[in-house]
Amino acid sequence: xxxxxxxxxxxxxxxxxxxxxxxxxxxxxxxxxxxxxxxxxxxxxxxxxxxxxxxxxxxxxxxxxxxxxxxxxxxxxxxxxxxxxxxxxxxxxxxxxxxxxxxxxxxxxxxxxxxxxxxxxxxxxxxxxxxxxxxxxxxxxxxxxxxxxxxxxxxxxxxxxxxxxxxxxxxxxxxxxxxxxxxxxxxxxxxxxxxxxxxxxxxxxxxxxxxxxxxxxxxxxxxxxxxxxxxxxxxxxxxxxxxxxxxxxxxxxxxxxxxxxxxxxxxxxxxxxxxxxxxxxxxxxxxxxxxxxxxxxxxxxxxxxxxxxxxxxxxxxxxxxxxxxxxxxxxxxxxxxxxxxxxxxxxxxxxxxxxxxxxxxxxxxxxxxxxxxxxxxxxxxxxxxxxxxxxxxxxxxxx
Numbered sequence: 001x002x003x004x005x006x007x008x009x010x011x012x013x014x015x016x017x018x019x020x021x022x023x024x025x026x027x028x029x030x031x032x033x034x035x036x037x038x039x040x041x042x043x044x045x046x047x048x049x050x051x052x053x054x055x056x057x058x059x060x061x062x063x064x065x066x067x068x069x070x071x072x073x074x075x076x077x078x079x080x081x082x083x084x085x086x087x088x089x090x091x092x093x094x095x096x097x098x099x100x101x102x103x104x105x106x107x108x109x110x111x112x113x114x115x116x117x118x119x120x121x122x123x124x125x126x127x128x129x130x131x132x133x134x135x136x137x138x139x140x141x142x143x144x145x146x147x148x149x150x151x152x153x154x155x156x157x158x159x160x161x162x163x164x165x166x167x168x169x170x171x172x173x174x175x176x177x178x179x180x181x182x183x184x185x186x187x188x189x190x191x192x193x194x195x196x197x198x199x200x201x202x203x204x205x206x207x208x209x210x211x212x213x214x215x216x217x218x219x220x221x222x223x224x225x226x227x228x229x230x231x232x233x234x235x236x237x238x239x240x241x242x243x244x245x246x247x248x249x250x251x252x253x254x255x256x257x258x259x260x261x262x263x264x265x266x267x268x269x270x271x272x273x274x275x276x277x278x279x280x281x282x283x284x285x286x287x288x289x290x291x292x293x294x295x296x297x298x299x300x301x302x303x304x305x306x307x308x309x310x311x312x313x314x315x316x317x318x319x320x321x322x323x324x325x326x327x328x329x330x331x332x333x334x335x336x337x338x339x340x341x342x343x344x345x346x347x348x349x350x351x352x353x354x355x356x357x358x359x360x361x362x363x364x365x366x367x368x369x370x371x372x373x374x375x376x377x378x379x380x381x382x383x384x385x386x387x388x389x390x391x392x393x394x395x396x397x398x399x
Contacts, residue, residue: 001332002174005153009137009162009169010146018142019162019169025068026080027112029061033084034104051085073123073140079116113164120157126173137171147171166246182335189273191387193346193379194323196314197364199263201379203387208263213255214317221248256319257326264327268334274327275390277382278340281321285312341389347382350374 011019033054040047055078062070062077069077087104094101117124117139128138135149139162155177163170191203199210224245231238267274288308293299324340331338347367349356355371362368367378 001177001179002158003155003177003333005151005173005175007135007150007171007173008148009171010148011142011169015142015145016169019139019145019164021068022072022115022139022141022162023112023164024109025072026077026115027107027109029069029077030080030084030112031106033081034106037084037088051081054081071141073117075119075122076115076117076124076140079118083116115162117160117162120160124160126153126157126160126171145169145171165250166243180333183269186270186272188271189275189387189391190267190271191275191383191385191390192267192277193382193386194277194279194318194320195379196311196318198379199259199318199323201377201383203380203383205377205380207379210318211255211259212314212317213252213259214313217248217252221245221252224248256317256322260319260323260326261330264323264330267327268330268336272336273390273394274331274336274338275341275387276324276327276338277343277346277386279320279324279343281315285315287312337394339390339393341386341393343382343386346385346389347378349381349385351376351381351384351388 036054037049040049058074058077058081062074084104091101091104120126123140125138127135128144129136135147136144137147137160138144153173153175155175157173157175159174161172163172192200193202194200196210198207200208202208224241228238228241228245231241288303288305291301291303293301328338330336345356348358348360350360350367350369350372352374353369353372355369357370359370360367361378363378365378367374367376367381369375
């Protein structure tokens with residue numbers, strides 16, 4: 001299996017400047033390759049430029065500009081061209097699927113934050129000074145950079161990426177390792193129902209509170225963004241304000257990730273089988289369609305957009321998608337089984353008699369069956385029905 005590791009780098013002032021130049025030159029290569037593809041298609045011949053043709057030009061580009069493009073790893077430059085090729089492949093795939101595609105855009109130097117090295121030892125070297133107690137990564141054109149390795153890397157390092165986040169630099173590794181020993185069997189199964197009032201409810205009647213990290217930081221973020229809006233463009237004060245806003249957003253993201261990891265780890269350690277709703281989060285957070293006023297041309301009726309915007313913020317703040325991805329990864333490593341089921345009517349179906357009706361859920365939290373009178377928390381009922389559906393699906397399709 002493939003496992004990723006992310007470590008903080010501690011470059012010197014000169015190395016940080018070199019890392020910035022590396023990102024700048026890879027961004028220039030990306031934009032130049034994109035411009036070539038655009039010009040070729042706009043030509044009368046409607047020519048198509050592909051990755052193989054652009055990769056073959058790298059040798060001449062490096063020879064023409066040895067102080068910039070010739071300074072960096074050839075393989076990392078190929079990876080940057082592959083990134084552009086993937087962007088075009090995704091664009092054409094969405095066109096064929098009938099979606100609304102976004103044509104690949106030029107990248108700003110401030111937003112081009114990652115350089116990939118496809119193979120350890122080719123333009124980069126992890127643990128480049130094994131005789132030294134301090135871990136270092138060697139990057140072509142930069143040198144041996146100190147790394148704060150807070151945990152051991154298990155397995156063989158396959159790829160290395162360098163990423164900039166604000167003023168910090170990180171190295172991201174992917175390592176190939178053997179399948180770990182599964183955790184001991186517990187004999188327990190659980191269904192979980194994702195929510196807003198509570199982050200999740202389980203089929204045993206337990207609840208995990210929603211930490212609402214984004215909502216708690218909203219006041220500070222609002223003040224920081226107001227301060228940013230008052231700064232003159234290009235000024236030193238504006239650069240500091242931008243960093244303040246970015247730092248607050250990074251803190252919220254780290255808090256959300258930490259909560260997701262801890263919650264998923266608890267579920268994986270205590271249960272052999274975990275069923276959850278197969279949520280389509282993107283569809284759930286879509287803005288409502290406008291309602292034209294039939295009596296007045298050019299006017300629109302209220303469509304609940306303000307209330308839906310608040311709900312969408314709460315959905316994004318909860319981070320369901322991140323949590324479910326982390327849960328699946330942890331379960332795979334622990335030998336547990338995770339299964340997504342259809343969420344339709346899970347909180348409207350009575351777990352005692354099976355009666356399904358909208359009236360069974362009179363409020364957001366309360367469940368009262370109109371047929372048998374069963375009372376319970378609506379999220380707990382949803383989790384019980386999710387578990388039952390997951391067990392039926394598991395038994396119908398044994399691994």
